[in-house]
Amino acid sequence: MSEPEMKATRQAYGEALTELARERDDIIAVTADLAESLRMLDIRDEYPDRYIDVGVAESNMVGVSAGLSMMGYVPVAATFAVFMTRAYDHIRMQICQNNLHAVLVGSHGGVSNALDGGSANALEDIAYMRALPNMTIVYPSDANEAGQAMRAAVDAEGPVYLRLYREPTPVFTDPDKPFEIGKAHVVRAGTDVSLVATGPQVAFSLEAAEALEADGVSAEVVAVPTIQPLDVETITKSAAKTKRVVTAEDHSVNGGLGSAVAEALAEKQPTSMRRVAVRQFGESGPYYDLIKKLKIDSTAIVAAAKELL
Amino acid sequence: MNNQELAEKAKELRRLAIDACFAAQSGHPGSALSTMDVLVSLYYGGHLKHDPKNPTDEKRDYFVLSNGHACPGWYSVLADRGYFPVAELQNLRQLDAGVQGHPHRGSLPGVEVSSGSLGQGLSVGIGLAFGLKLKKMPNTVFVMMSDGEQEEGSTWEAVMYAPKRKLDNLIAIIDKNQMQIDGWTKEVMPGLDPIADKYRAFNWDVQEIDGHNLGEIDSAIEQAKKADKPSVIISQTVRGQGVSFMENSEHWHAGAIKDDEYEQAKKDLA
Numbered sequence: 001m002s003e004p005e006m007k008a009t010r011q012a013y014g015e016a017l018t019e020l021a022r023e024r025d026d027i028i029a030v031t032a033d034l035a036e037s038l039r040m041l042d043i044r045d046e047y048p049d050r051y052i053d054v055g056v057a058e059s060n061m062v063g064v065s066a067g068l069s070m071m072g073y074v075p076v077a078a079t080f081a082v083f084m085t086r087a088y089d090h091i092r093m094q095i096c097q098n099n100l101h102a103v104l105v106g107s108h109g110g111v112s113n114a115l116d117g118g119s120a121n122a123l124e125d126i127a128y129m130r131a132l133p134n135m136t137i138v139y140p141s142d143a144n145e146a147g148q149a150m151r152a153a154v155d156a157e158g159p160v161y162l163r164l165y166r167e168p169t170p171v172f173t174d175p176d177k178p179f180e181i182g183k184a185h186v187v188r189a190g191t192d193v194s195l196v197a198t199g200p201q202v203a204f205s206l207e208a209a210e211a212l213e214a215d216g217v218s219a220e221v222v223a224v225p226t227i228q229p230l231d232v233e234t235i236t237k238s239a240a241k242t243k244r245v246v247t248a249e250d251h252s253v254n255g256g257l258g259s260a261v262a263e264a265l266a267e268k269q270p271t272s273m274r275r276v277a278v279r280q281f282g283e284s285g286p287y288y289d290l291i292k293k294l295k296i297d298s299t300a301i302v303a304a305a306k307e308l309l
Numbered sequence: 310m311n312n313q314e315l316a317e318k319a320k321e322l323r324r325l326a327i328d329a330c331f332a333a334q335s336g337h338p339g340s341a342l343s344t345m346d347v348l349v350s351l352y353y354g355g356h357l358k359h360d361p362k363n364p365t366d367e368k369r370d371y372f373v374l375s376n377g378h379a380c381p382g383w384y385s386v387l388a389d390r391g392y393f394p395v396a397e398l399q400n401l402r403q404l405d406a407g408v409q410g411h412p413h414r415g416s417l418p419g420v421e422v423s424s425g426s427l428g429q430g431l432s433v434g435i436g437l438a439f440g441l442k443l444k445k446m447p448n449t450v451f452v453m454m455s456d457g458e459q460e461e462g463s464t465w466e467a468v469m470y471a472p473k474r475k476l477d478n479l480i481a482i483i484d485k486n487q488m489q490i491d492g493w494t495k496e497v498m499p500g501l502d503p504i505a506d507k508y509r510a511f512n513w514d515v516q517e518i519d520g521h522n523l524g525e526i527d528s529a530i531e532q533a534k535k536a537d538k539p540s541v542i543i544s545q546t547v548r549g550q551g552v553s554f555m556e557n558s559e560h561w562h563a564g565a566i567k568d569d570e571y572e573q574a575k576k577d578l579a
Contacts, residue, residue: 028443049443052474057466060432064470067436070421071444075436089426090463094433097423098414 006168009146010107013164014039016150017076021047027154028052028068030077032061037166038078038107058087062104066094069102074154080113081106081122081163088128095159096132103153105162109139109199110250111278111294112166114287121282127255129161130228136181137228139163141202142171145225148179156181165250167287169200184231186238190220193244193305196235198224198257201248201276201296208248208301219305230260236269244308245273248301250291253277274304310353312523318389319349319523323551324578325385325398329408331566331574333381333401336410339561341382343486343520343546344453348386350526351451358448361391364418370448371437373422375430376455376484377411378563384408384417392419428461430454431481435471438479449534452481457489460498471539472512480533481513481541484520486548490562508541520544553577 021027021043029043030052044051054061058079065075084091084106095102106125113120129137138153138160140146146164153160160181187202188209195205202223209219222238224231239245245265247258258275265271278294291297310318323345330336351357351372358370374383381401388395393407397417400406407417411425422433434452441448458464471479483504491497508515514536518525526544533540548562549555552574566574 052439054466054470057463057470059428059463060435060466060470063429063432063463063467064436064439066422067433067438068440069436070433071437071440073440073443090429090432093423093426094429 004170004172007143007171008165008168009140009143010164010166011039012143012146013105013150013162014042016147018042018046020151020154021050026073028073028075030054030061030065030075032056032058032079032083034079037080038105040078058083059090062087062090063094065102066090066098066100069100074101074103076103076105076154078105078107080120081109081125082120085125085128092132096134099134099158101157101159103160103162105164107164108166109163110165111282111290112250112287114167114290115284117284118281123252123278123282124255125163126227126251126257130255130260134158135228136160136226137163138181138226139199140225141199141223142169142173144171144173144175145179149225152179152181163199165200167200170203172203172206182226182229182231184222184224184226184234186220186234187223188219188221190218190242192218192242193246193308194220194222194238194242195246195248195301195305196222196224196238196257196261197248198227199250201250204298205248205301207298208305211298211302212305217305217309224257227257227260230264232264232268235261235264239265239269239271243271244305245271246276246301246304246308247273248276248296250296251277253279272308274307276300276304315349315354315523318353319345320551320578322349322382322385322389324575325389325395326381327552327566327571327574327578329381329385329398329401331571332399334565335402336381337378337563338381338552338566339488339548339555340376340379340455340484340486342550342552342555343548344379344484345382345550346521346523347453347482347484347526347544348382350523350530352386352390354527356530357451361419364392368448371421371434371450373424373430373434373450373452374412375424375452376427376458377424379484380412387417387419393417427455427458428463431464431467434479434481435467435476438476439474441478442474442476448478450479452479454481454483456483456485456487456494456501456504459483459501459504468508468511468513475537476539477537479539480530481539483541483543484546485543486546488548488557488559488562492559505543512538514538514540515543516540517543517545520546521550551578
């Protein structure tokens, strides 16, 4: 089997953004001094009138986006996930309370900005966004899905938070399979344990499922590219079948996918669970070393599944 | 309306704002009163293009009350202009009322931007002004802010950005009533002044006026519309203007108006 293509979701986002700007004239790109990192140089050069760089000023980025949305544009406001949350007050009142359609893009999610260390690791953004009424949260599994998710986010209604990754990750989803916000998918069927994952942890869960199979354990993998609204039906169905759930994400253990799934299952389908997630601040290090140390890699997912068996 | 008629209208609407705050036994009368003359100039003096019968008219100018706590004054203006019934003001801060404690987009005709958390309105106004420019529309965006609000860092993110895009369709008005919750602004934050020099340094068109002088307000807005860059009008006002015991009082940022105080306020505004 050939090695899969490696591509960062932020790259796919930047490409989709430029394509969308070519297709429709209501897209306005907004950033806070991170055009290169967010792969927004093409749209900057091609559509300077519809490109806004507010400088290092995330609150203003979100406020300006709210005004643009009120004028009928679709603002796509992008910065690092770790900086997006400093504009939380503006997101809360101007985007979510006003219930405006805007796409807020948080890149370099989780510890994917690994070498930059703890200050640059975004481990709380999903928790912040989940607390907001009206907010949709999308976290694609790979670059294919990121391009599709970007289109879906622009076509959606209301506020959308799109979480992206800095690190290139394996491309494994089918580009021809339609992407629908709010849907989770069983990407590998199994009977003994459900690995419910979001973002790059979907690929790690598929790796973990292979390893578990070698040990005679049949793992089902459920990809959750929309964290809010959560596809409770697909997740409870899998939990009812396997009776064991491991969640996996590159985010704090508090308030992310694991919390969302635990809350849903506690109400609908109480199930034994383990949550693979980060339980401390991040730190500097090569990406694969860091996720191993923080126990959010495929080895950690296998270990969590075995605890339940 | 001439200036005398505008002054009478301002007095009448101050009464409405006090009535609303008295009914609510809550709210922020201090700023509702200090902002009133500028609001009357905008909504009755012909400066703000608007149509109460068609609040989303494409030709309308935009008004953002960034210091949302001043809303009992603004609501009184909107009601009197016919955006909604004046009787609705008596429901201020009540459950299911359109007249929310702070402005909430969509809760009332004419209220387009939520506010209450300070330091956000100017950014939204920039987005509106930018969108109007893109659409090649001539409408003007007015953003009212408080002086205490100038202490928010996010205000200065917006102040710094607006001249970059030469948003000459953006007019900010600072209601400099010199007081904030914890007391006199010059004591809470001595570094705030001189505000005018700060805006000049950020390349804004700057005017300083007496915010209770309708003639000065009128000419300042006319002048601001002619500027070839974003404009700010620093409107020197008195917190609680028109009500004797509220004027310059450290106690009247917010609070419940007692019966005898209400009688006094009505006398003062008669």
